Each structure stands twice: as structure tokens, then as C-alpha cells.
Amino acid sequence: MRIAELSRRSDVPVPTIKYYLRxxxxxxxxxxxxxxxxxxxxxxxxxxxxxxxxxxxxxxxxGVKVVLDALDSDSMSxxxxxxxxxxxxxxxxxxxxxxxxxxxxxxxxxxxxxxxxWLVEPDAPAIATLIETVAVLRSLDQxxxxxxxxxxxEAVERFTELEVAAVVTRTDPHQIAESVVIxxxxxxxxxxxxxxxxxxxxxxxxxxxxxx
Amino acid sequence: MRIAELSRRSDVPVPTIKYYLRxxxxxxxxxxxxxxxxxxxxxxxxxxxxxxxxxxxxxxxxGVKVVLDALDSDSMSxxxxxxxxxxxxxxxxxxxxxxxxxxxxxxxxxxxxxxxxWLVEPDAPAIATLIETVAVLRSLDQxxxxxxxxxxxEAVERFTELEVAAVVTRTDPHQIAESVVIxxxxxxxxxxxxxxxxxxxxxxxxxxxxxx
Numbered sequence: 001m002r003i004a005e006l007s008r009r010s011d012v013p014v015p016t017i018k019y020y021l022r023x024x025x026x027x028x029x030x031x032x033x034x035x036x037x038x039x040x041x042x043x044x045x046x047x048x049x050x051x052x053x054x055x056x057x058x059x060x061x062x063g064v065k066v067v068l069d070a071l072d073s074d075s076m077s078x079x080x081x082x083x084x085x086x087x088x089x090x091x092x093x094x095x096x097x098x099x100x101x102x103x104x105x106x107x108x109x110x111x112x113x114x115x116x117x118w119l120v121e122p123d124a125p126a127i128a129t130l131i132e133t134v135a136v137l138r139s140l141d142q143x144x145x146x147x148x149x150x151x152x153x154e155a156v157e158r159f160t161e162l163e164v165a166a167v168v169t170r171t172d173p174h175q176i177a178e179s180v181v182i183x184x185x186x187x188x189x190x191x192x193x194x195x196x197x198x199x200x201x202x203x204x205x206x207x208x209x210x211x212x
Numbered sequence: 213m214r215i216a217e218l219s220r221r222s223d224v225p226v227p228t229i230k231y232y233l234r235x236x237x238x239x240x241x242x243x244x245x246x247x248x249x250x251x252x253x254x255x256x257x258x259x260x261x262x263x264x265x266x267x268x269x270x271x272x273x274x275g276v277k278v279v280l281d282a283l284d285s286d287s288m289s290x291x292x293x294x295x296x297x298x299x300x301x302x303x304x305x306x307x308x309x310x311x312x313x314x315x316x317x318x319x320x321x322x323x324x325x326x327x328x329x330w331l332v333e334p335d336a337p338a339i340a341t342l343i344e345t346v347a348v349l350r351s352l353d354q355x356x357x358x359x360x361x362x363x364x365x366e367a368v369e370r371f372t373e374l375e376v377a378a379v380v381t382r383t384d385p386h387q388i389a390e391s392v393v394i395x396x397x398x399x400x401x402x403x404x405x406x407x408x409x410x411x412x413x414x415x416x417x418x419x420x421x422x423x424x
Contacts, residue, residue: 011308045352048308048348048351048352049352051306051308052308052348052351052352055305055306055308056305056306056308056341056344056345056348078415079415079416082411082412082415083412083415086408086411086412090405090408093267093268094263094267094268096223096260096263096264096267096268113409116413117413118409118410118412118413119412119413119416119417120409120412120413120416121412124408124409124412126404126405126406126408126409126412127405127409129268129401129404129405130402130405130406130409132268133268133398133401133402133405134402136260136264136268136398137394137398137402139260139264140257140260140261140264140394142390142391142394142395142398144378144381144391145375145378145379145391145394145395145398145399146402147378148374148378151374152371152374152402152403152406153406153410155367155370155371155374156371156403156406156407156410157410158367158370159364159367159368159407159410160407160410160411160414161414162360162363162364162367163357163411164411164414164418166356166357166359166360167357168418169356178354179354179356179357182349182352182354182357183354183357184408184411186345186348186349186354186357187357187407188404188407189341189345190342190345190346190349190358190364191364191368191403191407192338192341192400192404193302193338193339193341193342193345194338194342194364194365194368195368195371195372195399195400195403196298196302196336196338196396197325197330197332197336197338197339197342198330198365198368198369198371198372199294199298199372199375199376199396200294200295200298200330200331200332200333200336200338201328201329201330201331201332201372202372202373202376203290203291203294203295204291204331204332205331206376206380
């Protein structure tokens, strides 16, 4: 199909498609004449993925490029693909907590990782984010919200098991990689939405309910 | 304290503090002369909260104002405060899925809410986000990732129970509101980081591990 049809079918404006082509987010079409190219179903599919990452998961364009490069890599292990995606979607946190609270938070997080026997890089960006979040909660006098960090971690592990179980039913390595990458990123949006609904439900039942 | 000391102790530049004052994010200080004001510990505390919301939870400034207004309200019920915070942190999703996938996703999400007996507004922004996320996963051939949406919802309910249990130990209504608001927003950052670490652990153990 020509770029106009690709635009119509994907609901992405032509200038945006051209921008994605220039940035290397979308592979070039097949040249059919000096200044015309033809695009296929894989372009449509890729455009849908790009829009989902940007519009729904709020991944910045530079991060989308890193995610797609990981997905398209033939030489990276699945573990390394996942690591690259994690780094792309987890910015180093800005430091806003008190130093003393950060020291206490780091000890709490390191102990959690040890206690659970998690095999994670000590300098993974998610560790830095977790430490800073716990530190900030302490700085805001909300230490009790993370008193039982281990119980949260246990509940989170249950998700992860469900997520992994849904992915490993596939057999084709590229399909597995695609499920891992998409599931990691959109899974966060999904879980965040489920959590707000579960909160609204508890609030309606226990915290006073809607004023009518 | 003067604004310079407030800046030093909060690590927020003076022009940024003045911007927050103009936008009404920070209440005015007490005037000590025609053009000098004095700030107290509550200003320092509020600045820490603002920085955490912006830098760590990535809430836009307009959303921060809505969150703080809810927190400061004397007339809203806790349920309404929570609802206002949810709306501030949950933008209406851009629609990127196929219409047919959205119809199927909506049916799946409505059934989930029914099956779990969740008391939630049918037009809650989190419902719209959940529907669009499920729809996009279907459009990207990842329907199997949400085949067991109910199991995810059940795992999420476990968090929410833990979160509520940590909050209701407080007795002062303003402290409860503060814990609910901060916990809702920073809890998302916390859970997202825990999830990435749990994923990295499972990946290291089951999906090949790091290449050495």
C-alpha cells in the first residue's frame, strides 16, 4: 500500500509516519519508483505498536526507538532484550528525599532483595527508583506505607508469575520476545488501571463512599 | 525562614518556589515587611510533596494543583478526594486500537467489574484506560496476555488491601487523607519498580539469564 493508505488504515497522519521513518522507528518501505514506496501489513502492525507505546504507555520517542531496537535484535538474549526495555522505560529518578531517609531506604530495599533472593543487578534503574520512592515516603512521614514492603513484593511476584505463564506458551522466539516487550510495558498501564479500580471499590465500601 | 533558606533546605531553586507560589501550589508565606515573607516547616513539607509528585511520580503541574486542592479540601469526603486524585493522574486514553477490538475489550472489562462486584463509576477514567489497554493488546495479537484478566485483578486486590490496611491505622482525618493521596500516587511508582525487579529475577532464572 502507499503511504496515504497506511495513514488511513493506521489513523496516523502522513507527516507523523514520515517522522517515524526518519527516526528509524519504522523500517523503510519498498521503493516502487524514484519517489514512491510501498508499505505492507508489517508496517501497519509496527505503527500500532508505536502508537500504543507513545499514546497509552507514555514512553518517550527516544525510548520507543530503544525498545524497538531490542525487539528487532537477532543477537541479544531474551534477558538482555528485557533489560534494555526496562532501562528505556525507567528513567534514573531525580533525588528529592533527605539523605538520611535515603540511607535507611537503601538498607530496607537491599534487605528486601536479599530476603527474597531476587537475582537483579545491584544498579538496576528499578532499584534506584524503588530506593528513592521509599526514601521520599519516609521524608513525607509516610514510612508506615512501606513498613510491609515484603508483603507488597510477594503480591507483585504473583503478577509476574501470571505474566510469565502467559508468555511462555509461545514457541517462536521472536513471538516470545514480542510478548515480553509488549507485556512489560502495557502490563504496567493495565495493572495501574486495575489498581485504581480496586481502590475505588474499597473506598466506596470502607472510606465513606460517594456523596450523593 | 526566608525564601533563600526554604530554597536551600528543600533543594528547590528560588524561581521555582516563586512559580509554585504564583500557581497556588504553595500557600503564601507570612508577610514580615512590604516585600518579604516568612515560610515555615509546613512550606518545606509541601515543597517535598510537590517535588515527589513531579519528579518521581511524573504528575504534570496542572495535575499536582488538582491533587493538592483535593488534599486541602475541608468539605470533600475521603472518597471524593480519592476520586479527584484518580482523575488528576489518569488522563483519558488516546484511542489507538481497532474498533472491533475495543468492543470485545469493553465487554471483557465490564464482565470483570461485574464478576468481582466492584463498586466503580462506569465512566471512571481507569475503566477507559483499562478498556483501551486490553483493546490494544488484542490489536497487537497479544490477547492471550489478558486471557486471565480476573487473576490479575485478584492479585491487584491483595495490594489494595495491604495499602488500605497501612492507611486506616491513622486516626486524624487529614493524616488519613494525606496517606491516601500520597499512597495512591507514589504507590504506583513503588509497585512499578517492584514489578520490574520481580521480572528481572524471573528472567534471570527462567528466560536465559544475563549473557556473561
